[in-house]
Amino acid sequence: MSSPRADSMRLSARFLLILAGLIGFGGVLYLGLSSANAVVIGFVVLGWIVSLCLHESAHAFAAYLGGDRSVETRGYLTLDPMAYAQPLLTFGLPVLFVMLGGIGLPGGAVYIERVALRSHWWDSLVSAAGPLANAIFLGLLAIPFWLDWPMAAGAGAFWSAVGFLAYLQATALALNLLPIPGFDGFGIIRPHLPHDMQAQADRFAAIAGLLLLALVFIPQFGSAIRNASLAITDFAGIDRYFIAKGYAMFRLFR
Numbered sequence: 001m002s003s004p005r006a007d008s009m010r011l012s013a014r015f016l017l018i019l020a021g022l023i024g025f026g027g028v029l030y031l032g033l034s035s036a037n038a039v040v041i042g043f044v045v046l047g048w049i050v051s052l053c054l055h056e057s058a059h060a061f062a063a064y065l066g067g068d069r070s071v072e073t074r075g076y077l078t079l080d081p082m083a084y085a086q087p088l089l090t091f092g093l094p095v096l097f098v099m100l101g102g103i104g105l106p107g108g109a110v111y112i113e114r115v116a117l118r119s120h121w122w123d124s125l126v127s128a129a130g131p132l133a134n135a136i137f138l139g140l141l142a143i144p145f146w147l148d149w150p151m152a153a154g155a156g157a158f159w160s161a162v163g164f165l166a167y168l169q170a171t172a173l174a175l176n177l178l179p180i181p182g183f184d185g186f187g188i189i190r191p192h193l194p195h196d197m198q199a200q201a202d203r204f205a206a207i208a209g210l211l212l213l214a215l216v217f218i219p220q221f222g223s224a225i226r227n228a229s230l231a232i233t234d235f236a237g238i239d240r241y242f243i244a245k246g247y248a249m250f251r252l253f254r
Contacts, residue, residue, distance in 0.1 A: 012080030015053055022046040026158065035157035040249045047165040048104065051137050051172070053079040056110050058133035059126055063112045066122030070113045103225065104172035120191035127187030131176045138169035142236040150242065157249065163238050164246025170232035174225050175212070181205040183212075
C-alpha cells in the first residue's frame, strides 16, 4: 500500500489559521485577559470548525487506507475546510446550528468512491472514522478535567468554554451514530445490507438532513439527544457545571 504524497498531507494554510485563532482565543481565556462572551464564542466556534475538519478528514484518511486514492487528489487530507465538496453543508450549516441551538449538527460528508474500497468492512470503517475523530477530540478535551486542572490553574471562563466544546463533540457523536440513512451510524451498517435496501436508503438520505433539522426542534427528540450527550460527557468526567456555564456564556452573546 502506497503512502500519501507529502504535499497531500501538508496542513492547509486555512486550517492552520483557524487553529491559530483557536489557540489565541484559548490563551486569552486561560490567562484571564478577558472572559467576554465574544471571546468564548470565538473559541467554541473555531474549536467546532477544527473538529469538523478532523471529522471529515478522518473519513477521507480511512478511505485512502481502504483503497480510495481520489481523496488525496481532492485535497481532503490537508484538513482544508474549502477542499470539501460542499463547504456550506459541511461547515456553514453546522456552525449556524451551533450558534442557534447549541447542538453539534453533522455536516455534509466528503465524497468517497466506495467502489474503490477493498471490502465492505473498509466501507464501514470509513463511516466510523468520523465519529471516532469526535470521540478522540472529546477525550483530549476531557483530560484536564480528569486531572482536576480546572481547580489548579486557568480562568473559569476557559474551562467553561472547553467543557461546552466537549459537550458539542458529544452531541455530534449522539447524532452521527443514529442509524438513519445519510448519517454515519447507518453508514457503518449499510455495506452489509442487501443492495435493494441500500438503494432505498440512498434515496432517503437526500432528505435525511432536513428530517433531522425538523426532529431537533421537537422537544422530546431534542431532550433525548441532550440527555444522551450529557451521559457521554458524564462518562468522560466533565462536570456539568462547566458545560452549563459555557453554554450560558455562549448564548448570552445573542
